[in-house]
Amino acid sequence: MATRTARDVTSTTAAQVKGLTKRFGSRVVLDGLDLDIARGEFVALLGRSGSGKSTLLRVLAGLDRDTSGDLRVDGTVAVAFQEPRLVPWKRVLGNVTLGLRVPAPVAAADTALAEVGLTERRDVWPLTLSGGEAQRVSLARALVRDPDLLLLDEPFSALDALTRINVHRLVLDLWERHRPGVLLVTHDVDEALLLADRVLVLDDGRIAHQSEVALPRPRERDHPELVELRSVLLTRLGVALEGSK
Amino acid sequence: MSTSSVDIARPATRARPRLPALPRPRLGLRAVSPPALLILWQVASSTGLLSDRLLPAPATVARTAATLTADGTLGDAVAVSLQRALIGFALGAAAGLALALAAGLSRAGEGLLDPPLQMLRALPLFGLIPLFILWFGIGETPKVILVAFGVLFPIYLNTYAGIRGVDAKLAEVGRVLQLGRIALIRHIVLPGALPQALVGLRQSLGVAWLALIVAEQINASKGLGFMINDAREFLRVDIVVLGLLVYAVLGLATDALVRLAERRALSWRRGLLGT
Ligand SMILES: Nc1ncnc2c1ncn2[C@@H]1O[C@H](COP(=O)(O)OP(=O)(O)O)[C@@H](O)[C@H]1O
Ligand SMILES: [Mg+2]
Numbered sequence: 001m002a003t004r005t006a007r008d009v010t011s012t013t014a015a016q017v018k019g020l021t022k023r024f025g026s027r028v029v030l031d032g033l034d035l036d037i038a039r040g041e042f043v044a045l046l047g048r049s050g051s052g053k054s055t056l057l058r059v060l061a062g063l064d065r066d067t068s069g070d071l072r073v074d075g076t077v078a079v080a081f082q083e084p085r086l087v088p089w090k091r092v093l094g095n096v097t098l099g100l101r102v103p104a105p106v107a108a109a110d111t112a113l114a115e116v117g118l119t120e121r122r123d124v125w126p127l128t129l130s131g132g133e134a135q136r137v138s139l140a141r142a143l144v145r146d147p148d149l150l151l152l153d154e155p156f157s158a159l160d161a162l163t164r165i166n167v168h169r170l171v172l173d174l175w176e177r178h179r180p181g182v183l184l185v186t187h188d189v190d191e192a193l194l195l196a197d198r199v200l201v202l203d204d205g206r207i208a209h210q211s212e213v214a215l216p217r218p219r220e221r222d223h224p225e226l227v228e229l230r231s232v233l234l235t236r237l238g239v240a241l242e243g244s245k
Numbered sequence: 246m247s248t249s250s251v252d253i254a255r256p257a258t259r260a261r262p263r264l265p266a267l268p269r270p271r272l273g274l275r276a277v278s279p280p281a282l283l284i285l286w287q288v289a290s291s292t293g294l295l296s297d298r299l300l301p302a303p304a305t306v307a308r309t310a311a312t313l314t315a316d317g318t319l320g321d322a323v324a325v326s327l328q329r330a331l332i333g334f335a336l337g338a339a340a341g342l343a344l345a346l347a348a349g350l351s352r353a354g355e356g357l358l359d360p361p362l363q364m365l366r367a368l369p370l371f372g373l374i375p376l377f378i379l380w381f382g383i384g385e386t387p388k389v390i391l392v393a394f395g396v397l398f399p400i401y402l403n404t405y406a407g408i409r410g411v412d413a414k415l416a417e418v419g420r421v422l423q424l425g426r427i428a429l430i431r432h433i434v435l436p437g438a439l440p441q442a443l444v445g446l447r448q449s450l451g452v453a454w455l456a457l458i459v460a461e462q463i464n465a466s467k468g469l470g471f472m473i474n475d476a477r478e479f480l481r482v483d484i485v486v487l488g489l490l491v492y493a494v495l496g497l498a499t500d501a502l503v504r505l506a507e508r509r510a511l512s513w514r515r516g517l518l519g520t
């Protein structure tokens with residue numbers, strides 16, 4: 001049974017999952033999964049396609065309540081999906097303030113839009129934004145809620161390489177400023193290694209492996225420690241390495 | 246404009262691929278053909294090629310219009326018909342909208358309302374006239390009810406489909422953003438259903454005028470239909486033609502109103518449509 005509690009300042013975990021099981025019909029997607037995410041911790045989740053990454057994230061987001069096991073999420077949760085999912089009939093500002101319950105929502109939204117560098121786009125319709133801009137609005141919409149847990153489901157996968165580098169930098173920046181617990185789902189091992197404190201591999205419905213990444217940021221892609229971790233993770237993901245790339 | 250939902254799922258923000266529109270002929274060119282036809286018609290009448298008994302000349306129709314306007318006949322007839330159309334439309338649209346909201350927003354409403362409405366929809370609208378006459382007599386009521394009945398279904402079907410067609414991914418966004426039920430309906434469901442509901446509005450206006458014309462043909466002692474029928478008795482083809490033109494103008498005018506409303510309400514799509 002999932003429990004959601006109001007923000008508990010004394011708690012050091014943003015999310016705690018024990019024995020989480022999720023079935024779709026007879027197919028068991030999550031099978032007694034355990035996971036802790038600490039306050040302010042940046043966790044990346046890797047796994048083959050169909051391994052249940054999005055399912056786990058949806059459970060944490062409260063979008064799927066039909067599960068068994070223990071789930072404890074402290075405080076506010078915000079989500080950015082793979083597609084920005086902006087509400088097309090609300091201007092950028094309206095998307096960021098949607099459902100926002102703070103004393104001065106517009107001021108808060110303006111601050112968030114400034115943080116993602118979109119101040120001058122606040123009054124346009126979402127359909128006129130580029131993919132990268134839309135994704136940044138989606139990040140602003142999540143961050144303006146000052147979440148204790150930020151869930152990101154492959155939010156960068158549709159961006160071109162250059163935009164992606166910029167958005168990585170932006171996310172780290174915002175994370176360092178706001179310090180939410182982050183669960184970043186990705187299929188990109190390099191992305192996970194560049195951003196996260198801890199990289200998890202989901203397989204057979206459980207966390208099958210985890211690697212700590214104790215390097216300071218910003219990180220160099222070809223740092224020897226990352227190169228080694230990369231090959232460990234790729235092996236874990238079932239990708240045989242012939243030579244090295 | 247009949248697409249029910251916009252594919253917001255895709256990260257790219259451009260419109261989904263569509264056929265390149267044919268370049269619109271310049272306004273100048275579009276404005277040429279109707280007057281040309283009118284002149285041709287006038288010439289054919291003046292030279293006797295077109296008998297006045299079959300189709301009177303445009304000038305004749307214009308003169309008739311002036312006369313009937315001056316003595317108030319045309320104005321009275323239009324007022325009566327317009328009133329029937331408006332009342333019928335308002336009743337039908339209100340009922341259709343209320344039913345669509347009830348069926349679209351709750352499972353119970355859907356289960357209770359949708360099956361009977363789908364059954365009623367299968368009834369031929371004009372086949373109901375004898376029944377309406379038996380039930381409501383031959384006064385204003387059966388005409389108004391016929392219009393209302395015709396309007397109800399396009400409004401209901403499109404609004405209901407619009408509500409049900411709202412992107413589930415956006416509904417999830419609403420839940421993640423902690424919108425309550427009312428806020429979800431207000432910010433996500435209703436605006437999402439609006440494009441399709443407006444399609445229903447336009448369809449229903451077409452039906453409204455058609456239903457009115459048919460209802461007025463059958464028995465009327467006033468209104469445009471009466472004016473036309475009365476003119477037929479006296480072989481006044483010019484008045485018949487005038488009546489038809491007035492119906493057409495009324496139809497075009499209401500359609501233009503809806504287009505205007507569409508442009509304003511759906512301006513968020515404009516980036517998508519590139520206008
Ligand atoms: N709503 C659903 N109904 C049935 N099966 C689902 C549903 N959502 C996900 N699944 C299945 O659960 C498995 C895990 O899906 P998902 O969590 O989306 O994987 P990932 O995000 O790791 O690629 C897949 O086999 C998928 O087909
Ligand atoms: Mg996924």
